[in-house]
Amino acid sequence: MNNNKKWNIAVLCASLVIPLAVMAINYYMDPFWCFPFSHKYNRYQEIINERIQKTNYLTYGDTVYQGILIGTSRSTCINQHSFKGITVFNYSCNGLRLREYEKYIKYAKKRCGGTVKYIFLGLDFSQTQEFIETQPLITTAGNEKSMDPDQIIAQVNSLLHRIKTLLSVDSLKYSVQNFRNNFKIPTYYYTRDNVKVHSGYPPQVLDKIISLYLDYYKKKWFPHYTYSNKYVSILKKIKSENKDATIIVYTTPDCDILLKEYVNHGLLDSYFRWVSEIVTVFGGCYHFMYPNKVTHDYYKYFHDTNHTNPNVGDMIAGVIFNDKHHPGNDFGLYIDKHNFAERKKYIEYLFRKL
Numbered sequence: 001m002n003n004n005k006k007w008n009i010a011v012l013c014a015s016l017v018i019p020l021a022v023m024a025i026n027y028y029m030d031p032f033w034c035f036p037f038s039h040k041y042n043r044y045q046e047i048i049n050e051r052i053q054k055t056n057y058l059t060y061g062d063t064v065y066q067g068i069l070i071g072t073s074r075s076t077c078i079n080q081h082s083f084k085g086i087t088v089f090n091y092s093c094n095g096l097r098l099r100e101y102e103k104y105i106k107y108a109k110k111r112c113g114g115t116v117k118y119i120f121l122g123l124d125f126s127q128t129q130e131f132i133e134t135q136p137l138i139t140t141a142g143n144e145k146s147m148d149p150d151q152i153i154a155q156v157n158s159l160l161h162r163i164k165t166l167l168s169v170d171s172l173k174y175s176v177q178n179f180r181n182n183f184k185i186p187t188y189y190y191t192r193d194n195v196k197v198h199s200g201y202p203p204q205v206l207d208k209i210i211s212l213y214l215d216y217y218k219k220k221w222f223p224h225y226t227y228s229n230k231y232v233s234i235l236k237k238i239k240s241e242n243k244d245a246t247i248i249v250y251t252t253p254d255c256d257i258l259l260k261e262y263v264n265h266g267l268l269d270s271y272f273r274w275v276s277e278i279v280t281v282f283g284g285c286y287h288f289m290y291p292n293k294v295t296h297d298y299y300k301y302f303h304d305t306n307h308t309n310p311n312v313g314d315m316i317a318g319v320i321f322n323d324k325h326h327p328g329n330d331f332g333l334y335i336d337k338h339n340f341a342e343r344k345k346y347i348e349y350l351f352r353k354l
Contacts, residue, residue, distance in 0.1 A: 019167060022166070022167060022169075022171075022172050023166040023167060025172060025175050025176075026165065026166045026167075026168065026171040026172055026175050027166055028041075028042070028175075029041070029042045029174075029175035029176075029178050029179060030042060030175075031045065031046060031048060031171055031174035031175050031177075031178055032048065032052060032053055032056055032165050032168075032171060032174075033045075033053045033054070033056045033057040033060075034056045034060055034161075034162045034165050034166075035060065035162070036060070036061060036062070038192040038193075040182070041178075041179055041182055042178050042179075042192065043182075043191060043192055044178060044181035044182060044185055044186065044189045044191075045178055045181075045189055045190040045191065045192065046174050046177050046178055046181070046186075046189065046190075047094075047188070047189065047190060047196075048170075048174055050076065050092070050093035050094055051093045051096075051104075051147065051149070051152050052152055052156070053190070054089075054090075054091055054093065054194065055104075055107070055152055055153060055156045056156055056165075057194055058089060058091070058107075058108060058111050059111060059156050059157065060162070063087060063089075064087070064112050064113055065087045065088060065089040065108070065112050065116060066086040066087050066088070066112075066116060066117045066118065067083065067086050067087065067088040067089070067116055067117060067118035067119070067120060068088070068089055068091055068105060068108045068109070068112075068116050068118070068119050068120070069088055069089070069090045069091065069092060069119075069120035069122065070090075070091045070092055070096070070101050070104060070105060070108075070119070070120070070121060070122065071092040071096065071121070071122020071123070071124070071252065072092060072093070072094070072095065072096045072122065072124055072127070072252075073092070073093070073094040073095065073096075073307060074092075074122065074124055074252040074306060074307055074308070075090070075092035075122035075252060075313075076090065076092045076093070076094070076196045077196050077198055077307070077308060077309060077310045077312070077313045078090060078092070078122075078310075078313035078314075078316055078317060079195050079310060079313055079314060079317070080194060080195065081193070081195065082313065082314050082317035082318070082322070083317055083321050083322065084321070084322045086117070086118065086321075088118070088120070089108060089112075089194070090194060091104050091105075091108055092122060097127070098123075098127045098231070098234050098235075099234055100149050101121070101234075101238055102234075102237060102238055102241060103149040103150065103153070104149055105119060105238070105241075105242065106241070107149075107153050109242075109245075115244050115245065116245055117245060117246060118245060118246050118247075118248060118321075119242055119245045119246070119247045119248070120248050120250065120320065120321070121238070121247055121248065121249045121250070121282075122250055122251075122252055123249060123250070123251050123252070123278060123285075124251070124252050124306075125251070125254075125262075125271060125274055125289060126221075126306075127231070128227050128228055128231050128270065128274050129221075129225055129226070129227075129228060130226040130227065130228040130229075130230075187199050187200075187201070188303075196310070197310060198303055198307075198309055198310060200303050200309050201303055203299050206298070206299060206302070206303065206304075209303070209304050210255070210257060210298070210304060210305050213258070213304050213305040213306075214257065214258065214261070214305065217258065217261060217305070218261065222261065222265040222267070225265070225267065225270070227270045227273060227274075231274075231277065232277045232280075232281065235277065235278065235281040235282070236281055239281055239282060247282060248286070248320055248321065249278060249282045249284070249285040249286065250285060250286040250287075250288060250316060250319075250320050251275070251278070251285060251286070251287050251288055251289045252288060252289060252306070252308075253288040253289050253290075253292075253294055253295050253306075253308060253312070254289055254295065254305060254306045255295050255298035255301075255302050255305050255306070256291055256295045256296055256298070256354055257298065257305060258305040258306060259289075259290075259291055259295060259351065259354060260354040262351075263351055263352075263354065268348070268351065272344055272347075275287065275335060275340075275344075276340065279335055279336060279337055279340055280337070283336060283337070284334060284335060284336035284337070285334075285335055286316075286319055286320045286332055286333070286334055287332070287333045287334070287335050287343075288316065288319075288331065288332055288333075290333065290347045290350055290351075291347075291350040291351060291353065291354055292330050292331050292332075292350075293330040293331055294308070294312055294315070294331045315331055315332075316332070319331065319332035320332075333346075333347075
């Protein structure tokens with residue numbers, strides 16, 4: 001063998017070493033949740049894009065779920081394993097818009113054999129805000145900026161999706177970070193079984209975070225708030241397309257500091273319109289967004305003005321499904337058309353006390 005051939009072989013081998021090494025690392029650490037490969041070094045998972053990660057998890061996992069829980073980031077800290085006697089997949093994602101729910105529910109049902117027994121529907125008051133339609137950001141599903149549900153679902157199911165993920169530089173970046181997380185555990189992360197963990201913040205840090213959130217709401221959100229007339233039609237569509245499932249609706253809580261601002265900015269009429277529309281469409285809901293023991297004690301239960309810690313997620317699962325009694329419970333009201341007027345008076349009284 002002459003020197004040129006030896007050199008060509010050496011170059012070829014060297015050119016294969018790097019991509020094979022990248023693939024091996026990405027497979028072992030699996031930051032995009034494409035493979036059922038769990039071990040002690042990938043137990044602290046970075047939050048990249050929950051839409052992509054959870055769709056991968058659902059697509060390439062082998063569990064057939066009996067229930068789907070869906071909501072925004074406010075519902076991500078509800079442990080899907082807290083529901084007794086059933087298997088539940090928490091499909092909640094950061095910034096999930098209400099009009100996205102339908103497509104992810106439909107896909108989850110398809111992956112679960114065509115139907116599920118329960119749909120746990122998490123609703124936030126902020127979703128009633130009228131918004132200007134923008135063109136969805138379309139990128140490949142290996143890119144953490146992907147947002148469009150149709151595109152994400154199509155890409156995740158494409159023939160070479162997992163191979164592309166293995167070769168991705170983005171994947172390698174997060175693989176390295178997930179490995180580093182073993183030496184410095186982050187404040188919040190996902191486990192390999194789709195459970196979001198948030199350890200919370202010290203009081204002085206939380207005070208600063210809440211101050212920033214309040215500043216945003218006062219300057220950017222409240223002054224431009226308009227109730228969307230499309231909101232109720234989206235709820236009706238979700239209900240009409242899921243007649244084969246029991247839909248259990250719950251609202252997500254805000255801390256008292258933010259609840260008081262709803263009063264100060266004259267939004268209680270919109271707030272009660274929201275609750276009324278939910279009750280009208282679904283017949284009832286488990287309501288948590290009102291002044292109560294959890295919203296009072298934000299140091300214990302929140303990590304900003306409207307995102308609760310995992311302990312609250314366990315309480316919500318207890319109230320909406322497990323019927324678990326919490327000592328001294330003052331968290332969660334079931335509202336239906338029969339008690340709406342009575343509940344409204346009671347909630348108005350609680351708001352006046354803030």
